[in-house]
Amino acid sequence: MEPWPDVDAVVENIGKLPSELFAETCHEILLHLQGQRHVIDVVEQQNRLQNAGLNLDWKAVQGIIRLLLFNFRSAAKSKLNADVLVTKLGEGSSKWSKSTLQVVHQLWSEHGSRVQAHQEEKAMCVTGHLVDIQWKLGMAVSSDTCRSFNSPYVSILLKMADDSGEISYKSFEMTVPQFQNFFRQFKEMASVLETV
Incomplete structure (x- = not known):
């Protein structure tokens, strides 16, 4: 802060x-x-x-x-x-x-x-929350995580609100396999939440 x-x-x-x-x-x-x-x-x-x-x-x-x-x-x-x-x-x-x-x-x-x-x-329950998530597929020209050029990557932008309501943005990149694992975990969370 x-x-x-x-x-x-x-x-x-x-x-x-x-x-x-x-x-x-x-x-x-x-x-x-x-x-x-x-x-x-x-x-x-x-x-x-x-x-x-x-x-x-x-x-x-x-x-x-x-x-x-x-x-x-x-x-x-x-x-x-x-x-x-x-x-x-x-x-x-x-x-x-x-x-x-x-x-x-x-x-x-x-x-x-x-x-x-x-x-x-x-005051009894204080948490932040995810407001929006955006992603886009791109082609790497240079990256720390991709070994060769012209490797596809996924860029993620998270819009988050802290407990005071202030908006912040977090961005990161993933390789396609990392994104697929990330997506799979979200699907698992969604299916568990449907049973609650």
């Missing part, structure tokens, strides 16, 4: 967002924390902000999402009401604008109790 970003810098980036976009971002995060969304896709959020004319890079958007997730999760764990949450945010950074804190207050008043309830349930 990357180091925690500078809170004041992240709050300054939040201040660049129009109130409606900030409210939408908070709402997506709160829906995730209530279990109504499985993931928060940073790339999707970045595209939405860029479409609105804001030029924030991936790390800046990730910082905003992480800071909001952290604060909403902490507020749920500590069972804070909206007034106390806004006070704590103001104590953590003097860069919060009044309108931004009003959005947080309103959304936490509406969603806070549901987030608290879901986070208590989730």
